[in-house]
Amino acid sequence: MTTRILMGATAIALALSGGLALAQDLPPLEQKDSYRVGFAQTESNNPWRIAQTKSFQDTAAQCGWELLLTDAGGSAAKQVADVDSMIAQQIDVLFLPPREESPLIPAVMRAKAAGIPTFLVDRSVDPNVAQAGRDYVSFLGSDFIDQGSRAANWLIENFEGDRGVIIQLEGTTGSSPANDRKKGFDDTIAGDDRFTIVASRSGDFARDQGRQVMETLLQAHPEVNVVYAHNDEMAIGAIQALEAAGRVPGEDVTVVSIDGTRDALQAIIDGKMGVTVESSPFFGPLACETMKRYAAGEAIEPWIKVEDRIFTADNAAEHIDEAY
Numbered sequence: 001m002t003t004r005i006l007m008g009a010t011a012i013a014l015a016l017s018g019g020l021a022l023a024q025d026l027p028p029l030e031q032k033d034s035y036r037v038g039f040a041q042t043e044s045n046n047p048w049r050i051a052q053t054k055s056f057q058d059t060a061a062q063c064g065w066e067l068l069l070t071d072a073g074g075s076a077a078k079q080v081a082d083v084d085s086m087i088a089q090q091i092d093v094l095f096l097p098p099r100e101e102s103p104l105i106p107a108v109m110r111a112k113a114a115g116i117p118t119f120l121v122d123r124s125v126d127p128n129v130a131q132a133g134r135d136y137v138s139f140l141g142s143d144f145i146d147q148g149s150r151a152a153n154w155l156i157e158n159f160e161g162d163r164g165v166i167i168q169l170e171g172t173t174g175s176s177p178a179n180d181r182k183k184g185f186d187d188t189i190a191g192d193d194r195f196t197i198v199a200s201r202s203g204d205f206a207r208d209q210g211r212q213v214m215e216t217l218l219q220a221h222p223e224v225n226v227v228y229a230h231n232d233e234m235a236i237g238a239i240q241a242l243e244a245a246g247r248v249p250g251e252d253v254t255v256v257s258i259d260g261t262r263d264a265l266q267a268i269i270d271g272k273m274g275v276t277v278e279s280s281p282f283f284g285p286l287a288c289e290t291m292k293r294y295a296a297g298e299a300i301e302p303w304i305k306v307e308d309r310i311f312t313a314d315n316a317a318e319h320i321d322e323a324y
Contacts, residue, residue, distance in 0.1 A: 026137060027115040029295040034064040035093055037291075038086035038116075042099040042123075043074040045206055046233045047261050051324040052122065052281035056095070059284030063291070074204075076103040083107035087114045094118040095287050100174035101126045108136050117294060121283050124176045132302035137294060140286055142306045144177045147277045148184025150310060151228060151256045154275045156192050159254060164226045167217050168200035169210050169238060171230035177279075178202070181230045181258060198224065203234040210234025214241035229257045232264035232276055239272050249273065260311055262323035268316040278308040281324065 039056045043049055053069065060067040068086055072079035076099045086094060087110060094111050096118060098104035105125050111118045118136040125136075132138055155164070168185070171178030182200070189195045199217045203210035210233060218224060218241060227242070227249075229235035235257035239249045249255050250271040257264055260278035267273035286304065294300050311319060 026133070027112060027117050029093065029117050029291070031295045034066060035291070036068065036089070036091045037063075037065040038068045038083070038089075038091040038094045038096075039070075040079055040082045040086065040094070040096050041069065041071045042079060042097055044071050045074065046231075047263070047324055048231065048233070048259055048279075048281045052097070052283060055282045055284035056287065057284075059288050063284075063288035065288075072099060074099070076100045080104060080107045083111060087111055087116060091116060093291055095121050095283075097121045097123045098125050098176070099123070099172065101176050101179070102129070102174065105130045112136065117291075119287065119290060121287065122177075122279075122281070133300075138290065138300045138302055138304055140283060140290060140304045140306070142279050142308050144180030144279075145184035147258050147279060147308060148181040148186075148230075149188040150184075150277050150308075151181075151258060151275065152185045152188035154277075154310070154312070155189070155195075155226065155228070155254065155256050158274060159194070159226070161225060162194065164195040164254075165221065165224050166195055166197045166226040166228055167214070167221060167224045167238075168197055169213060169227065169229040169234040170200055170202040171205045171234075173202045173204075178205075178230055185228055195226070203229070203237065205231045205233060207233040207237040210237030211241045212237075214238040215244070218242070218245055218247075225253050227253060227255045229255070231279075232257050232259040232261040235273060235276070236263050236267065239267060260309070260319075260323060262320060265311055265316040265320040265323050268311060268313055269320065271313075275310060275312050277310050280306055280308065 041053055070082035079099050094116050108130055120139045122141045124139045198221050201213050203213045227238045235255055242249050242253055247253050255273045257276045260276050264276040
């Protein structure tokens, strides 16, 4: 799948008021043929994360990277320790998808203090504390608020009932995608009084947890007819729980989600899911390009924004062979 990048001087909220990332005492990066590059992955328990890791691995040889790869196993504390270990190993560059917005800030600050340029990938940190262009170079990723809003807009336009009773399956508590996908969806759906969110609980972006949470919430809210999941893995888990309870996803329950995985596109083709908003995991080439631009002395945008598509019954079959 090809990641299409829209790069402009769009600032993350409170991240950098006007201007690009090249000053503010950010560590420089020497131009050379090879680099020791650290990539501190959050976990490897779902197709999205596995595809993202593979993208970095596939890019390493082409970009002249000696790639130091770690897996935090779903622990923010472990991810902090992984970054500290990379700093001790004197990496040249750090690419970091912070598992949660706040716990990873000290690691970002220590990398800067050690003279290591840091790029946040797919997830960000609390912009009230750490800022692009000052504490790290840039955030490479999607507009999560927009993703949630697009999912809600699709639901508003395509829901045919008189009353929508929504269960929301949230991502990892404290992570920027979960915070922003919830905000984007909640704010948009509030504009249509047909809809009510009766329950919103974290499934930690995991299929099995999404299934378990859905089983519990379905008992408390048997009238549910819409499920909004912050990622496809939880959406698939919710579909499994619904079917086990005798419900018919796609008929008496509308399922909307975010990511664009192969399983989600197949669920759309099978009529079990209505929509998934793309959130591409293929960051390797973009990371390479951005690192080289920075080493060459170019000003780097505080937010390098990934442009996301939307998959529905109209185009899922067309794109499923590209999916991961």
